[in-house]
Amino acid sequence: MSIQNWNPDFMDLSPMFAAFQHLKKCFADQQYWPEHIDLNRLSRLQQQPIVTQSGKSICFVPPMMGKQCFEQKYESRIFLTGQVQTRSQNWHDFFNALVWQIFPRAKSALNQLHFQAQITESLNQVGRRGILRDAATLFDESGVVVVSSQKKLIELLKNFEWKQLFWRERQAVLSSMRFFIFGHALCEKALNPYIGMTGKGIIFNSDETFFEQTMLDQLQSIDQMLEPFLLQTLSSSADLTPVPLLGYPGWTDGNGDEAYYENKQYFRSCKESH
Numbered sequence: 001m002s003i004q005n006w007n008p009d010f011m012d013l014s015p016m017f018a019a020f021q022h023l024k025k026c027f028a029d030q031q032y033w034p035e036h037i038d039l040n041r042l043s044r045l046q047q048q049p050i051v052t053q054s055g056k057s058i059c060f061v062p063p064m065m066g067k068q069c070f071e072q073k074y075e076s077r078i079f080l081t082g083q084v085q086t087r088s089q090n091w092h093d094f095f096n097a098l099v100w101q102i103f104p105r106a107k108s109a110l111n112q113l114h115f116q117a118q119i120t121e122s123l124n125q126v127g128r129r130g131i132l133r134d135a136a137t138l139f140d141e142s143g144v145v146v147v148s149s150q151k152k153l154i155e156l157l158k159n160f161e162w163k164q165l166f167w168r169e170r171q172a173v174l175s176s177m178r179f180f181i182f183g184h185a186l187c188e189k190a191l192n193p194y195i196g197m198t199g200k201g202i203i204f205n206s207d208e209t210f211f212e213q214t215m216l217d218q219l220q221s222i223d224q225m226l227e228p229f230l231l232q233t234l235s236s237s238a239d240l241t242p243v244p245l246l247g248y249p250g251w252t253d254g255n256g257d258e259a260y261y262e263n264k265q266y267f268r269s270c271k272e273s274h
Contacts, residue, residue, distance in 0.1 A: 144199030
């Protein structure tokens with residue numbers, strides 16, 4: 001599959017798309033790339049209106065002309081008008097639109113972070129992005145949310161004890177730890193998964209009742225947890241934990257073998273990751 005060819009069955013390509021499955025029916029008969037009107041229709045089907053922190057309704061529109069204009073005005077235009085510039089026939093932007101449907105509170109929080117930081121940088125005549133905006137961008141593009149009800153699993157992940165986590169504690173991971181892809185660049189990579197795919201994780205400790213919820217309720221719970229974390233806690237990229245995504249049991253055919261986790265180039269130690 002060419003990366004830019006439309007595929008209505010893209011959700012079947014990887015279990016990493018589990019969080020998108022409830023939207024599958026919306027694209028089942030879509031033989032051509034969804035247009036802006038299709039994405040906006042999808043937004044109107046959501047239970048709650050999708051709005052920015054400034055109260056503007058989200059609407060997907062064609063990009064402004066010129067690469068520089070697109071980049072400079074992107075976040076501010078969302079915050080001030082609700083208009084999300086979205087390129088046609090582009091997986092990267094398509095997945096960004098889908099993440100807005102699934103995690104609207106978190107996406108609006110990230111947008112507010114960008115908008116406020118841009119104002120601060122402009123007032124202080126800072127010529128480059130600050131560390132908070134770097135972190136927001138990193139999570140927006142490559143974020144993964146990790147939820148676990150077992151603190152020992154979280155500690156293993158934070159300590160880069162990958163084999164212990166994914167192999168020796170495999171059943172505990174399957175029952176009490178979930179990964180949820182957030183970053184739209186990660187979604188694009190999941191079309192053709194490869195060894196080396198790494199997410200930047202935000203980790204939440206939950207109770208067991210989280211895993212008893214439906215997927216839709218789990219996604220809503222995550223969105224509600226992410227919003228205050230992003231607005232009140234995120235300060236730099238150091239707050240994001242590296243997560244080798246294809247280590248999660250079943251996320252690739254090869255990881256059913258213990259030897260898979262001996263790949264030190266992928267499953268790096270804490271020291272090697274810094």
